[in-house]
Amino acid sequence: MKKQNKHPSSPLETSETPPSSLIDWDSVTHWLEFYGKYLIGMAAILFFFLILLSRFIFNDEKKAEADYFKAANAFHTFELPPTEANTKGQMEALETLKTLLTKRPELHAAYDGMIAQTLINRGFIQDAQPFAESALLRTKKTDLSLYAQFAQTTLSLCNKKYEQALNETQALSKQMEEQADKSRLGETLVAFNLLRLAMLYQQTGALQEEQKAWEAWKLFRKKSPAVYEKLTQAFENEKILLANYIEAREKILKK
Numbered sequence: 001m002k003k004q005n006k007h008p009s010s011p012l013e014t015s016e017t018p019p020s021s022l023i024d025w026d027s028v029t030h031w032l033e034f035y036g037k038y039l040i041g042m043a044a045i046l047f048f049f050l051i052l053l054s055r056f057i058f059n060d061e062k063k064a065e066a067d068y069f070k071a072a073n074a075f076h077t078f079e080l081p082p083t084e085a086n087t088k089g090q091m092e093a094l095e096t097l098k099t100l101l102t103k104r105p106e107l108h109a110a111y112d113g114m115i116a117q118t119l120i121n122r123g124f125i126q127d128a129q130p131f132a133e134s135a136l137l138r139t140k141k142t143d144l145s146l147y148a149q150f151a152q153t154t155l156s157l158c159n160k161k162y163e164q165a166l167n168e169t170q171a172l173s174k175q176m177e178e179q180a181d182k183s184r185l186g187e188t189l190v191a192f193n194l195l196r197l198a199m200l201y202q203q204t205g206a207l208q209e210e211q212k213a214w215e216a217w218k219l220f221r222k223k224s225p226a227v228y229e230k231l232t233q234a235f236e237n238e239k240i241l242l243a244n245y246i247e248a249r250e251k252i253l254k255k
Helices: 025-053 062-079 087-103 105-121 125-139 145-158 162-178 186-204 207-223 225-236 242-253
Strands: none
Touching (some): 062 087, 062 105, 087 105, 105 125, 145 162, 186 207, 207 225, 225 242
C-alpha cells in the first residue's frame, strides 16, 4: 500500500484574514493548486463517514456475541492513529476483520463504511474501494439514494477521475433542484455538493463556472446560516479556514 504525501501548511491558516496587500499570492496559488484536490476529497470523506454510520446494524444473536466482541476489538486497534510501532498490529487487525466479515456477513453493515473511511483517510484508496462499494450497494437500496450518489462520487475523486466526478456532481445538483421533498439532511447535502462543484470547476479549469458556483455558495450561506456554520466547523477541525480559502479563490478569479 502506498501512502499519499503530507500536504503543505496553508498560507491562510490564521484566525484573521490578512489584508490583500500582505498576502503572498505566489504561496497562496501554490497552496491552492496543491491543496484544492485534498479539499475536494475531504468534504466528500467527512460526509461519506456520516452517511455510512447511519446504516449501522447489528445482529444480536447470542451465539455471535464472541465474534462481535472480537470484531469490535479488532476495529478499535485498526482505527488508532498509525505509528511505526503499531503498523503491523493494525494490518493484522484488518485481516482479522476481513475474516470475521466473511464468517458473519451481517457485520458488513457495521464495518464496511468505517473501514473504507479509515483507509481513505490514510491514502489507501484501492484497499478502501471494495469496502466502500459494498456499503454503497446497501445504501442505494434505502431512502438515502441521493447520499449514495454523493458518496459514489467520492470514489471517482479518489481515483482522480475529475471530469467524471464533475458530471456526477452536476447531475446530483440538478436532481436535488428537481426534488421538492428533500430528506431530513437535505440542506447539508446541498451544501457539500455545492462546495464540491466549485472545487471541481477549479480543478478542471472552468474558471467562469467556478466563480458562479462561489456566488451560489454565498447565497446559500445567507439562506442557511446554521448549515454553513456546521460545514465550516468541519473544515476548521482539519485546520482549514474555509472562508479564507474562498476569499483567496475569488481574488484570484477577479485578477
